[in-house]
Amino acid sequence: MDLLPTSEQDEIVSTVRAVLADRHQLGEPLGDELWSAAAEQGWFLIGLPESAGGVGYSIIEESLVMRELGTACAPGPFLATVLAAHVAALAGNAELTAAIGAGSHRVALAERLDPERFAVQDLPGASLVLVVDEAGIRVVDAAHVSASAVDSIDELVPVAYTDGAITGEPLAALSGDDAIDVLLDGALLVAAGLAGLAEATVTQSVAYGKDREQFGQPIGAFQAVKHRCADMATRAEIASCQVAYAAITRRDRRDDAAFHVDAARIVATRAAIDNSQINVQNHGGIGFTWEHTAHRFVTRARVWSLRLGSSASHQSSLLARSAAD
Amino acid sequence: MNLDFTPDEDAFREEARTWLAEHLPAGPRPPEGDEMRAFDLAWQRTLYDGGWAGINWPVEFGGRGLTDIQQMIWYEEFARAEPPFTLNNSCTFVGNNHGGPTLIVSGSDEQKAFHLPKILRGDVVWCQGFSEPGAGSDLASLSCRAEIDGDELVVNGQKIWTSYAHVADFQELLVRTDPSAPKHKGISWVICDMRTPGIEIREITTMSHVNDFCEVFYDDVRIPLTNVVGQINDGWRTAMSTLSFERGTAFMADQVELAAVVERLIDEARTRTGPDGRRAAIADDEIARRLATARAEVTALRAMTIAGISRVLRTGVPGPEGSMVRLFHGELHQRVYQLALDIIGADALRLTSIDGHGNWTGPYLQSFAYTIGGGTTDIQRNIVGERVLGLPRV
Numbered sequence: 001m002d003l004l005p006t007s008e009q010d011e012i013v014s015t016v017r018a019v020l021a022d023r024h025q026l027g028e029p030l031g032d033e034l035w036s037a038a039a040e041q042g043w044f045l046i047g048l049p050e051s052a053g054g055v056g057y058s059i060i061e062e063s064l065v066m067r068e069l070g071t072a073c074a075p076g077p078f079l080a081t082v083l084a085a086h087v088a089a090l091a092g093n094a095e096l097t098a099a100i101g102a103g104s105h106r107v108a109l110a111e112r113l114d115p116e117r118f119a120v121q122d123l124p125g126a127s128l129v130l131v132v133d134e135a136g137i138r139v140v141d142a143a144h145v146s147a148s149a150v151d152s153i154d155e156l157v158p159v160a161y162t163d164g165a166i167t168g169e170p171l172a173a174l175s176g177d178d179a180i181d182v183l184l185d186g187a188l189l190v191a192a193g194l195a196g197l198a199e200a201t202v203t204q205s206v207a208y209g210k211d212r213e214q215f216g217q218p219i220g221a222f223q224a225v226k227h228r229c230a231d232m233a234t235r236a237e238i239a240s241c242q243v244a245y246a247a248i249t250r251r252d253r254r255d256d257a258a259f260h261v262d263a264a265r266i267v268a269t270r271a272a273i274d275n276s277q278i279n280v281q282n283h284g285g286i287g288f289t290w291e292h293t294a295h296r297f298v299t300r301a302r303v304w305s306l307r308l309g310s311s312a313s314h315q316s317s318l319l320a321r322s323a324a325d
Numbered sequence: 326m327n328l329d330f331t332p333d334e335d336a337f338r339e340e341a342r343t344w345l346a347e348h349l350p351a352g353p354r355p356p357e358g359d360e361m362r363a364f365d366l367a368w369q370r371t372l373y374d375g376g377w378a379g380i381n382w383p384v385e386f387g388g389r390g391l392t393d394i395q396q397m398i399w400y401e402e403f404a405r406a407e408p409p410f411t412l413n414n415s416c417t418f419v420g421n422n423h424g425g426p427t428l429i430v431s432g433s434d435e436q437k438a439f440h441l442p443k444i445l446r447g448d449v450v451w452c453q454g455f456s457e458p459g460a461g462s463d464l465a466s467l468s469c470r471a472e473i474d475g476d477e478l479v480v481n482g483q484k485i486w487t488s489y490a491h492v493a494d495f496q497e498l499l500v501r502t503d504p505s506a507p508k509h510k511g512i513s514w515v516i517c518d519m520r521t522p523g524i525e526i527r528e529i530t531t532m533s534h535v536n537d538f539c540e541v542f543y544d545d546v547r548i549p550l551t552n553v554v555g556q557i558n559d560g561w562r563t564a565m566s567t568l569s570f571e572r573g574t575a576f577m578a579d580q581v582e583l584a585a586v587v588e589r590l591i592d593e594a595r596t597r598t599g600p601d602g603r604r605a606a607i608a609d610d611e612i613a614r615r616l617a618t619a620r621a622e623v624t625a626l627r628a629m630t631i632a633g634i635s636r637v638l639r640t641g642v643p644g645p646e647g648s649m650v651r652l653f654h655g656e657l658h659q660r661v662y663q664l665a666l667d668i669i670g671a672d673a674l675r676l677t678s679i680d681g682h683g684n685w686t687g688p689y690l691q692s693f694a695y696t697i698g699g700g701t702t703d704i705q706r707n708i709v710g711e712r713v714l715g716l717p718r719v
């Protein structure tokens with residue numbers, strides 16, 4: 001029993017961090033350089049077995065990458081692209097898997113907005129769309145998807161609504177247990193992204209708490225601020241630990257994996273949303289400006305929290321399950 | 326990263342489960358006084374005879390020398406066995422969880438040889454004499470005095486909130502031995518025999534209706550200098566190791582138990598009528614959400630506990646993250662019992678004892694202790710802010 005990352009996993013994390021530090025600027029849109037670096041580094045296929053054309057690691061390493069993308073608050077369709085690779089691989093479409101892995105496709109994410117329409121994230125620039133609905137999960141050509149852009153709460157995650165259903169022959173499709181499996185991995189990756197966001201806001205608040213002075217001392221010395229930071233750090237730690245635990249249950253295909261993914265999703269959503277909101281407060285007036293990056297975490301946390309379900313939907317499913325082992 | 330138990334750990338769990346099924350005492354645990362003491366010590370003796378005392382204590386001091394993983398497995402099995410009492414409420418808590426461990430780390434050979442076997446065998450009860458009327462959160466401002474007279478210390482002053490002092494044999498006593506030194510420098514940690522002349526104990530009734538809280542008065546109480554643990558005037562260091570146990574692993578049993586409590590509460594919500602008077606409580610949206618959140622949180626608490634154990638196994642020391650666990654657990658424990666009272670409806674009018682199956686109001690009242698005892702949540706937040714995050718002090 002060991003919940004801490006191995007040294008190899010630590011190395012993966014520092015490599016991902018270095019790439020992101022080099023090719024991504026908080027508050028800037030996704031650049032081509034980052035996308036091609038991600039493909040070169042194997043981020044899109046990291047969790048797939050070699051037999052399926054993947055890098056040969058597991059959902060654990062995949063979730064570590066997603067967590068770092070959350071920590072960096074990196075925009076771009078990473079989640080849907082990684083999941084599209086899962087769908088393609090499981091559906092036996094090796095060619096598509098390889099193309100996604102090579103970074104040739106940016107994959108938008110389409111989920112039900114209401115019984116008639118879909119909300120699509122990251123459609124501009126996407127060549128494929130990952131569609132999630134009652135039938136399962138499928139990858140379609142973006143040409144099949146016509147949707148009108150709406151203003152997005154998060155400037156860097158474009159949102160569009162379709163007029164009706166998404167039709168057209170899928171390039172790869174899963175239903176039943178296979179779809180459930182991929183969606184479970186997806187929910188875990190969302191929790192990982194949220195945990196990363198939660199952690200990033202702790203870093204930002206703590207740095208400001210040490211730097212900004214009022215009444216002749218750093219504001220982090222005041223308990224009102226210090227205690228908010230302590231709570232943020234605790235929530236981030238809670239989320240990280242449960243995400244790690246849930247990732248292991250998925251890798252090992254344990255019976256209680258769905259239970260643990262639900263739990264991870266609930267605590268990580270709470271951590272990301274609460275922390276990102278309080279982070280604004282900790283910054284005072286500057287935190288309320290467009291120029292400052294604090295609002296990026298607020299809106300990104302909202303966006304992540306609504307990908308592949310919501311905290312509320314995971315609450316319903318968690319309560320319906322029998323107790324974990 | 327793995328969640329696998331070794332074959333030894335699996336065997337340990339199996340062994341614990343079988344043994345517990347045969348040896349768990351019938352309840353209820355007597356709520357107070359000598360009967361309570363006798364019940365708790367009898368259980369400790371049963372543990373000792375069965376080889377379950379000091380699971381994570383070193384073998385040379387009579388323990389089994391196993392890891393915190395086995396300790397956690399034991400607590401999980403204990404909770405699963407539906408015991409009629411809570412380990413955290415036992416008067417053996419101090420000896421097992423921080424008195425004994427402090428002696429193992431800082432005690433002299435004689436102190437260890439004399440006290441540790443007694444603690445493990447269930448011969449003695451220990452209590453903790455740290456807090457004073459004027460020194461709670463600001464523990465280092467304590468003023469209970471001790472002067473050296475020959476080879477003895479002469480203690481005068483007062484302690485308060487001393488759980489189980491009235492049934493205790495020994496005490497972790499913090500005294501000021503050098504009033505002229507800066508406040509952290511003049512303190513000593515001594516073992517006080519509670520039967521020494523000059524000690525007067527008064528019970529204090531708590532809001533949960535138990536009388537295990539005490540005030541202790543010291544009037545020329547003579548304690549041999551050989552009872553000082555660590556060096557004289559260096560007691561703050563010893564006290565910090567005591568608190569590191571108290572804030573570290575001591576509450577593991579409670580953390581593990583809380584998961585079982587939430588499962589029981591979910592069962593209650595399935596069978597009890599909810600706020601609308603027609604459907605089950607669990608059909609109520611708000612109750613369902615709070616229950617689901619509680620279930621997610623106790624699950625994450627377990628992951629956090631395991632992460633803490635992993636850190637100890639890798640590095641030998643518990644990380645400062647331990648204070649986050651205490652903070653999270655204390656407040657979560659309260660939320661769970663607050664939710665329980667909202668679920669049981671009019672049954673919340675009936676007072677129950679603080680532990681035992683199917684009891685909710687007593688544990689609810691007792692839950693207020695979880696954000697005060699062992700350092701308030703405000704103090705835990707200071708510790709996280711300053712020692713984990715490196716934020717400045719005022």
Ligand SMILES: Cc1cc2nc3c(=O)[nH]c(=O)nc-3n(C[C@H](O)[C@H](O)[C@H](O)COP(=O)(O)OP(=O)(O)OC[C@H]3O[C@@H](n4cnc5c(N)ncnc54)[C@H](O)[C@@H]3O)c2cc1C
Pocket residue numbers: 223452453454455456457458460461462463485486487488693694697698699700701702703704707
């Ligand atoms: C069930 C229970 C069992 C206990 N058992 C024992 C025992 O066996 N032995 C023992 O020695 N003690 C025991 N205690 C005492 C416990 O350690 C103290 O109550 C605790 O440390 C708080 O001290 P205080 O009561 O003096 O409160 P105070 O320190 O006076 O605190 C009052 C309020 O002020 C806040 N506060 C104080 N200082 C600060 C600060 N710097 N920043 C922010 N807020 C602050 C506190 O958080 C609290 O809300 C027990 C307490 C309880 C509830």
